[in-house]
Amino acid sequence: MNATGMSLFNVGQASIARIEETYKPVYKPGDLFPEWSNDILAKHRHWLAPNHYDEASGLIYLSVQSWLLQIGKKKILIDCCCGNNKSRPTRPFWNMLNTPYLDRLAAAGARPDEIDFVMCTHLHHDHVGWNTQLKDGRWVPTFPNARYVFSKPDFDYYHKLDSEPGAEPVEFGTFRECVLPIVDAGRADLVTGPHRLNDHLEIIPAPGHSAGHVVFKLESAGQHAMFIGDVFHHLLQVYYPHWNFPKNSDAEQARVSRRMILEQCASSGALVFPGHVGAPFAGRIEATGTGFVPRF
Numbered sequence: 562m563n564a565t566g567m568s569l570f571n572v573g574q575a576s577i578a579r580i581e582e583t584y585k586p587v588y589k590p591g592d593l594f595p596e597w598s599n600d601i602l603a604k605h606r607h608w609l610a611p612n613h614y615d616e617a618s619g620l621i622y623l624s625v626q627s628w629l630l631q632i633g634k635k636k637i638l639i640d641c642c643c644g645n646n647k648s649r650p651t652r653p654f655w656n657m658l659n660t661p662y663l664d665r666l667a668a669a670g671a672r673p674d675e676i677d678f679v680m681c682t683h684l685h686h687d688h689v690g691w692n693t694q695l696k697d698g699r700w701v702p703t704f705p706n707a708r709y710v711f712s713k714p715d716f717d718y719y720h721k722l723d724s725e726p727g728a729e730p731v732e733f734g735t736f737r738e739c740v741l742p743i744v745d746a747g748r749a750d751l752v753t754g755p756h757r758l759n760d761h762l763e764i765i766p767a768p769g770h771s772a773g774h775v776v777f778k779l780e781s782a783g784q785h786a787m788f789i790g791d792v793f794h795h796l797l798q799v800y801y802p803h804w805n806f807p808k809n810s811d812a813e814q815a816r817v818s819r820r821m822i823l824e825q826c827a828s829s830g831a832l833v834f835p836g837h838v839g840a841p842f843a844g845r846i847e848a849t850g851t852g853f854v855p856r857f
């Protein structure tokens with residue numbers, strides 16, 4: 562963490578900054594993970610509190626964050642949080658947010674017009690929010706010069722659901738607010754993985770949390786990083802890879818993807834950047850022979 566409280570990481574020639582939107586205790590652990598118990602709490606309490614579990618409220622922390630990756634002359638924004646002014650009547654923690662996210666991004670070294678790529682691990686509402694912003698009553702691209710990289714299987718899945726006759730807008734309306742305006746503006750690249758984006762970045766399918774969820778693999782000067790989105794939401798799932806987040810499109814596929822990505826992270830020694838894990842927000846995965854432990 563630097564003097565301004567921003568978390569900064571280096572991987573080879575790349576620098577990576579965490580751009581926070583929110584970081585709060587929000588979920589009852591038993592609501593997320595039916596396997597949660599007092600025994601689990603006793604066993605893991607020494608590292609859970611205070612960054613991953615709030616003793617006072619008994620709630621689990623969830624961070625909502627983007628990663629600003631700078632490599633060579635490129636500025637790449639990975640996952641786009643919830644965004645301001647987005648209506649989520651059933652999600653009070655993320656309803657009509659008004660955060661200084663763009664100021665934080667600027668402090669980390671990128672104005673909106675400087676972003677070259679926006680890359681979404683998947684198209685859930687908390688990963689596409691800042692794709693667009695409200696200007697004169699219309700949702701327009703926040704990053705006017707960026708190419709936006711979306712998973713085609715995710716796009717196809719939501720496009721079909723959203724365009725069925727009489728369909729309610731999917732993902733709290735964020736498909737129409739944060740994804741379609743990008744496609745309509747001609748700024749989207751819909752990719753089907755595996756796909757190599759450039760010398761440093763590769764897109765790897767890791768479906769299950771959503772139909773087309775992908776992860777981004779970075780290699781620079783022999784060092785590795787993995788931007789894993791929602792392959793796991795909490796470090797407890799590194800100890801217990803069969804624990805699923807309730808909102809998974811395919812629970813069994815999510816387990817298979819989680820184990821595959823944990824294996825890859827452990828064997829490559831990659832620095833792992835998840836979408837929602839608490840401080841210190843990034844770390845490594847160690848294989849123990851029988852399973853995995855987080856080294857965050």
Ligand SMILES: [Zn+2]
Nearest residue numbers: 685687791836
């Ligand atoms: Zn998420």
